[in-house]
Amino acid sequence: MAASLDEARGLSTGVDCVIADRHLPDGDSVGWLAELSRAGTPALLHTSHPPVELPAHLGLAMKPANLGALRAWVAGGA
Numbered sequence: 001m002a003a004s005l006d007e008a009r010g011l012s013t014g015v016d017c018v019i020a021d022r023h024l025p026d027g028d029s030v031g032w033l034a035e036l037s038r039a040g041t042p043a044l045l046h047t048s049h050p051p052v053e054l055p056a057h058l059g060l061a062m063k064p065a066n067l068g069a070l071r072a073w074v075a076g077g078a
Helices: 005-011 030-038 067-076
Strands: 018-021 043-047 059-062
Touching: 005 018, 005 030, 018 030, 030 043, 059 067
Parallel strands: 018 043, 043 059
Antiparallel strands: none
16 A cells, blocks of 8 residues: 555556545546556556546446445456
């Protein structure tokens, strides 16, 4: 678990998937999650305000989180 976008970037190597809130203290995670997704790492954006256009292959979870749906997404790998 990371508290900032910069910290999350440093922890994202060799992980099965990445789930990030859209609005982190040091930036918007949409671009970074899209990069991870394009590189083959399943990525999920957690937000109460989705972007107008969601990048391809990027998962979306609206707040409040539905734990069952989140578990299913993680188990399915995307």
